[in-house]
Amino acid sequence: MTKPKAGVQRAAPKTAKKRAKRAKAVAKTKQVKTAGEAAQAVMADVAADLTEALEERTTEARTLNIKNALFVAEYLLDLNATRAAIRAGYSAKTAGAIGHELLKKPEIADAIEEAMAARAQRLNISQDDVIRELSRMAFFDPARIAGQPMSGPEDIALLPEDIRRSIIGWGWDKAGNFTLKLAPKTPALQLIGQHLGIFKQEIDLNLKGAVAGALEKARRRVNADATAGAARGA
Numbered sequence: 001m002t003k004p005k006a007g008v009q010r011a012a013p014k015t016a017k018k019r020a021k022r023a024k025a026v027a028k029t030k031q032v033k034t035a036g037e038a039a040q041a042v043m044a045d046v047a048a049d050l051t052e053a054l055e056e057r058t059t060e061a062r063t064l065n066i067k068n069a070l071f072v073a074e075y076l077l078d079l080n081a082t083r084a085a086i087r088a089g090y091s092a093k094t095a096g097a098i099g100h101e102l103l104k105k106p107e108i109a110d111a112i113e114e115a116m117a118a119r120a121q122r123l124n125i126s127q128d129d130v131i132r133e134l135s136r137m138a139f140f141d142p143a144r145i146a147g148q149p150m151s152g153p154e155d156i157a158l159l160p161e162d163i164r165r166s167i168i169g170w171g172w173d174k175a176g177n178f179t180l181k182l183a184p185k186t187p188a189l190q191l192i193g194q195h196l197g198i199f200k201q202e203i204d205l206n207l208k209g210a211v212a213g214a215l216e217k218a219r220r221r222v223n224a225d226a227t228a229g230a231a232r233g234a
Helices: 006-031 036-050 066-078 082-087 096-102 106-123 125-141 153-158 185-196 198-233
Strands: 168-174 178-182
Touching: 066 082, 066 106, 082 096, 096 106, 125 178, 125 185, 153 168, 153 178, 185 198
Parallel strands: none
Antiparallel strands: 168 178
């Protein structure tokens, strides 16, 4: 009987290891063929997570691509389209224009609207609640504080509710006197005016006036040119 050569016996373990490695590689290839597919799978999971984070998962929200879903999620943080576009991965140089364009896309606008409506419902906040709070900050009477001695934060509870809601901070001055910081009236008034359409109307009227003035100047210029041309022809 022929004995196997020693060299073959030594190579056998190495061959077995190679076969084992190859089997593992094949198994991995069956699961994920390429690194690119693995990355795509991860990004798909991220997109799904982001879509689920949009409060209410509407049909429009589910059709968003990864960057659009990121933009919606970021926009809901501070309602600033430029900053949301930057945080979503768009170039800072073009974020302003891109953010503006993204807000005009129906699927993005619908996703934002649905998410904000769901948030308001979840928090039980209505437009009336917001306007009422703004009204407190815009129309409070400081004289209602003057009659109440204030020596510390505990005295705030003695003030009327609408005055308390207009307070945004407190502290002590250099002399050690307790002071209150009240909400500025102008921003609250501007927001109320925008909600009621007061300032929009003013802007429209100004634009109409500006357009009318520009048309009148153009008309005069045309008439002047026509008169000058007629004079040269004569």
